[in-house]
Structure formats: C-alpha cells, structure tokens
Amino acid sequence: MKALTVVRSVADLRRAVAEHRSAGRTIGLVPTMGALHEGHVSLVQGALDRGDVPVASIFVNPTQFGPNEDFGAYPRDEAGDFAKLEAAGCRIAYAPVVEEMYPGPQLTTITVAGLTDHLCGPFRPGHFQGVATVVCKLLMMAMPDRGYFGEKDYQQLQVLKRMARDLNMPIEIVGMPTVREPDGLAMSSRNRYLAPSERKTALALYRGLNAVADAVRDGRASCSPVAERAAQALLEAGFDTVEYLTVVDAESLAPLDRVRGPARVAAAARLGRTRLIDNIAV
C-alpha cells in the first residue's frame, strides 16, 4: 500500500501535486466532505482506473449549508477517513481548515443559472452557489486533469459539468455511478443519522424511484400523476415530507411531462431529522 500524504495548506497541496506532475502523471481530484463510505471510495477507484493519481479533499464547506441545516452536526471522522483513503489507493488528502479555504470574505461566487431552478435548488437557496464556488476553488488549488463526482448528487454533477464547460476549465468532470447498500439504499454520510426503524423506511425511496421509472419509461404515461402517487406512497411508508419526486430531462433538469429521451427520476424526502436524496436513470 502506498502512503497517503496529508496536506492542510494550498501551498503544500500544490507542492505535493507538482511532484506527481513532474513525474509525468495525471491528477484526479475527488472533492468530499468526509465521513467517507464506499461511494467516496468508488470515486478514488475511478481516478485509479483512468490512470490518475487520486487526490481527495475533505472539507465540510460552510457556505453550502443553509442556516437551519446540519453544518454543525455533519459527521466528522478525519482519522477514519485518512485510513479509508489510504486503503483505497489515494495518494494525497487535502484537509484544510475553514480559514485556509476562506481567508477573508469570499466576494467572488459562481452561480450556474437554470440548472439550479429545479429539484433541490428551490429547497436549498444558495446551496449550489456554495458548491460551485468551493469546487471551483478546489479545482484551481489542485489543477487536476479530471474531477470525480457521484451521480448520487445528480444535480450537483450537472451543475459542475456546466460550470467547467461555461468557464472553459481544462478539466474533465467525470460522473460515477451511485454506490448502494445491498438493499438498494444509496450510500450517504447522512445515513448514519437514521434510527434503525427509519433505516428500514428509507428503502422505500429507491423502490419508489424504480416504480416511477418503470411506469414512465416507454413514454406512454404522463409523468406527474405517476410521480404524485409515488410521493404519496413514500408518506404512507413513513416519510415525514416529500420535497419533490420528479421526472426531469437528464441534462437540463427541467421537469418532463412525458419521457422522450434521456431522463432521470429524482427525489428528496425527509425522514425524522434526515433529508435523503436519490435519483436513477429512466
């Protein structure tokens, strides 16, 4: 197992990356908020599979949390994260403190319009601006050849792909498939908030998405009544609220009435204090 180098400053990150670059290697950045699980590990593996030196960042970014969200409670396990990264073959972990990422007020922000009007956008005002800005900063700090992101956060992935394209970033944004628990629940750092009974209920989310995808796939059924029934079923299964359960165009994320091309069914729902999101291809 090759050793993991932990760096905490931009200068040390750039030095560590430069060493690999001067040896002719390409770099793959895996941005995370820590509390790592197999979903994150699959992104490191994605970088290795493409021949990149994997560099992971661990930073719980305050600017992407709303005032009533779980920033303070977000799970943190740095030692465990470093062990998982090293075992996965990651070579550099960048774990900065907030002051290193935001030494002063961040007057420059990135807004990706349109794509953030749908799905999580209206429920988390400012969230995608926080994400796009911090990912842009991380990309500028590490200057990787590729950035690896999970389809689990499908809207985030589309936003970041668009940001890289619109700003002519010489960086490929790679989307990786969602890693699931054996019963189908999408892995998430927030799953550790779930009580055992909620953990059972949570499975209804993936089931619901599959039911909707099956019903609308051939384009004959109108999407919204099918999605509304599935949302109702989530409430009956024990979810407290369903923020949205929608069939959207796979690229523009605009809601669809009928499926005619690549589409995605996506949902966000609350179970106790936990907000779960998931999506699948139609």
Ligand code: AMP
């Ligand atoms: P997070 O630490 O939750 O901000 O996630 C960091 C990265 O890991 C993001 O690109 C996520 O989309 C990705 N990710 C999170 N959960 C999964 C999963 N179950 N499968 C694949 N990728 C994931």
